[in-house]
Amino acid sequence: MKMKKKEEFIYFNEEAYNVLQNYLLHQVDSIKNIFILVDDITSIHCLPILFRHISFLKKSNLIKIKSGEKEKNIYTCIQICKDLEKLKATRKSLIINLGGGVITDIGGFVASIFKRGIRFVNIPTTLLGMVDASIGYKTGVNLGSIKNEIGSFYIPKFLIIDPHFLKTLPNKEILSGMAEMFKHGLIADKNFWKEMNQIQIDIIQNENEWIHLIQKSILIKQKIVDQDPKEKGLRKILNFGHTIGHALESYFMSIKEMLHGVAVTMGMIYESWISFKINGLSFSDYIEIRSKLSTLYPIQNQISQLEIDKLLLIMEHDKKNEKNKIQFSLLKEIGKCSYNCQVPSSLIKESFLI
Numbered sequence: 001m002k003m004k005k006k007e008e009f010i011y012f013n014e015e016a017y018n019v020l021q022n023y024l025l026h027q028v029d030s031i032k033n034i035f036i037l038v039d040d041i042t043s044i045h046c047l048p049i050l051f052r053h054i055s056f057l058k059k060s061n062l063i064k065i066k067s068g069e070k071e072k073n074i075y076t077c078i079q080i081c082k083d084l085e086k087l088k089a090t091r092k093s094l095i096i097n098l099g100g101g102v103i104t105d106i107g108g109f110v111a112s113i114f115k116r117g118i119r120f121v122n123i124p125t126t127l128l129g130m131v132d133a134s135i136g137y138k139t140g141v142n143l144g145s146i147k148n149e150i151g152s153f154y155i156p157k158f159l160i161i162d163p164h165f166l167k168t169l170p171n172k173e174i175l176s177g178m179a180e181m182f183k184h185g186l187i188a189d190k191n192f193w194k195e196m197n198q199i200q201i202d203i204i205q206n207e208n209e210w211i212h213l214i215q216k217s218i219l220i221k222q223k224i225v226d227q228d229p230k231e232k233g234l235r236k237i238l239n240f241g242h243t244i245g246h247a248l249e250s251y252f253m254s255i256k257e258m259l260h261g262v263a264v265t266m267g268m269i270y271e272s273w274i275s276f277k278i279n280g281l282s283f284s285d286y287i288e289i290r291s292k293l294s295t296l297y298p299i300q301n302q303i304s305q306l307e308i309d310k311l312l313l314i315m316e317h318d319k320k321n322e323k324n325k326i327q328f329s330l331l332k333e334i335g336k337c338s339y340n341c342q343v344p345s346s347l348i349k350e351s352f353l354i
């Protein structure tokens with residue numbers, strides 16, 4: 001299946017590899033000009049799958065980094081640029097990012113700055129990468145504990161979606177990606193939210209059973225991004241759950257592991273409470289969201305007063321803020337979302353205590 005849109009570049013399954021192979025054979029002058037970026041886990045689980053589909057890629061250049069969010073920084077990018085230089089990359093080179101959101105964010109950013117911009121292809125191998133991180137042209141890295149502080153908007157040549165990669169992905173990572181799928185339903189498509197509610201945990205490793213939901217989720221995000229690529233307005237609805245979610249993720253990053261999906265889920269619950277208080281979300285919708293998400297995810301219920309103050313400080317430095325005001329995207333109802341909402345600090349604090 002190929003998405004019909006202004007710029008057709010998202011391909012699924014078998015067709016995806018055919019299109020990519022054809023492009024590489026005809027539009028890249030030499031195999032030496034192809035660079036595959038992997039981490040130490042995707043090099044084991046995902047690279048052999050890519051090679052099975054396009055065998056000549058075995059002769060391309062491999063750049064491997066350690067896996068994990070800690071690697072998503074400017075120093076890793078500098079090292080990759082040095083590797084590219086050493087391997088004689090040119091302005092005609094092309095990077096294939098094979099991995100989760102960390103790899104597609106880093107690889108996309110490097111592609112956007114190396115020699116003022118070279119081509120890249122995203123092959124996301126996590127659910128979060130497929131339905132979220134690799135879509136929407138945002139690339140970037142963290143600055144210390146500030147998420148995605150350095151980055152660019154940069155368009156990949158292709159986005160290749162192959163759900164077979166999910167077979168080796170741990171359940172907690174699947175759940176992390178599903179959080180963004182739930183979000184897509186909550187902000188833009190009530191029927192999709194309902195469909196997502198039917199997913200049984202025991203089928204999540206069998207991607208054939210819900211590939212159609214992955215495709216729908218991608219379409220929802222892509223449609224929003226196409227209307228507002230640079231996030232001047234509508235695209236901000238994708239930030240639902242993320243104002244608080246990113247603060248939680250930044251704060252807990254240095255203390256213990258908190259998966260992006262869990263942070264965003266907690267953010268969606270707290271921001272649904274705020275939506276109920278000031279944006280017209282009905283109490284029954286709030287309860288439906290809270291009970292669905294809190295049964296699926298390991299939500300940390302107790303956040304101390306000290307932690308709440310620190311979280312607020314982080315939110316005050318959110319790059320999405322305008323005129324020194326923390327900006328929220330809030331639900332009006334399930335399937336409809338507003339953006340540029342200002343929320344008093346007292347209500348943000350209250351949401352953590354409910």
Ligand code: NAD
Pocket residue numbers: 039040041042045046067068069072099100101102103105125126127128129132133134135136138139140147148165166167168169170173176260
């Ligand atoms: P990740 O890239 O760290 O992947 C999670 C783990 O799964 C890693 O250890 C990875 O090595 C491993 N892995 C990847 N594919 C695998 C496979 N097929 N089988 C087994 N293991 C596999 O994390 P993620 O959750 O994919 O992405 C999170 C990142 O995405 C965050 O940095 C977040 O900020 C970013 N993000 C970016 C955007 C954007 O618009 N650019 C949107 C959302 C999230």
